[in-house]
Amino acid sequence: EIVLTQSPDILSLSPGERAILSCRASQSIRSSYLGWYQQKLGQAPRLLIYGASSRATGIPDRFSGSGSGTDFTLTISRLEPEDFAVYYCQQFGSSPRYSFGQGTKVEIK
Amino acid sequence: EVQLLESGGGLVQPGGSLRLSCAASGFTFTSHALSWVRQAPGKGLEWVSTVTDGGGATYYTDSVKGRFTLSRDNSKSTLYLQMNSLRVEDTAVYYCVRHCGSNWYNFDYWGQGSLVTVSS
Numbered sequence: 001e002i003v004l005t006q007s008p009d010i011l012s013l014s015p016g017e018r019a020i021l022s023c024r025a026s027q028s029i030r031s032s033y034l035g036w037y038q039q040k041l042g043q044a045p046r047l048l049i050y051g052a053s054s055r056a057t058g059i060p061d062r063f064s065g066s067g068s069g070t071d072f073t074l075t076i077s078r079l080e081p082e083d084f085a086v087y088y089c090q091q092f093g094s095s096p097r098y099s100f101g102q103g104t105k106v107e108i109k
Numbered sequence: 110e111v112q113l114l115e116s117g118g119g120l121v122q123p124g125g126s127l128r129l130s131c132a133a134s135g136f137t138f139t140s141h142a143l144s145w146v147r148q149a150p151g152k153g154l155e156w157v158s159t160v161t162d163g164g165g166a167t168y169y170t171d172s173v174k175g176r177f178t179l180s181r182d183n184s185k186s187t188l189y190l191q192m193n194s195l196r197v198e199d200t201a202v203y204y205c206v207r208h209c210g211s212n213w214y215n216f217d218y219w220g221q222g223s224l225v226t227v228s229s
Contacts, residue, residue, distance in 0.1 A: 044222055045154065047216060096159065097168065098144070102153050
């Protein structure tokens with residue numbers, strides 16, 4: 001079973017700053033299997049990125065995804081007030097089964 | 110507009126049963142795999158179960174195998190999750206999710222969730 005580990009657990013930044021979130025897989029995965037989600041307090045998660053680097057419908061271009069193999073990154077180029085939330089990476093595995101990272105909370109500094 | 114509306118959650122005693130429903134609208138129901146993802150209070154996301162677009166195959170996380178049954182009624186555009194032998198650790202918000210149309214690797218739409226509380 002592939003385990004996803006996100007870092008850091010908490011990222012404290014100010015609006016306008018760049019956020020870089022990491023997701024590391026315990027073994028290599030296909031880029032097409034990797035997604036990123038945003039969850040605001042009290043809301044359902046929302047798909048941001050699929051296939052490691054493709055933005056979902058309606059997602060602003062300040063969100064970008066990159067990476068391959070075991071290391072993937074979500075970058076928010078300039079944080080807007082509405083971007084402070086918890087972010088999860090997710091992968092598709094064989095069988096099939098799906099797993100999520102433990103989440104990174106982006107909080108206001 | 111894609112909508113996924115869950116219902117059926119509530120309070121149940123350990124060992125009891127509940128059936129969650131997810132009414133879908135705004136898209137071609139038979140073109141997408143569907144899943145349930147749950148989130149225990151204050152915790153992260155956990156995949157529970159998936160059914161293929163035609164309903165011919167279902168998949169479960171190990172902790173619910175033999176206790177939960179996933180099905181879909183394509184004529185009603187509705188997804189069901191029958192949950193039996195419920196345990197305290199099944200307490201969570203259960204989200205109905207749609208898989209991306211171009212693949213089934215990620216989840217592109219989520220319902221607002223239905224809270225299931227298992228407690229005596």
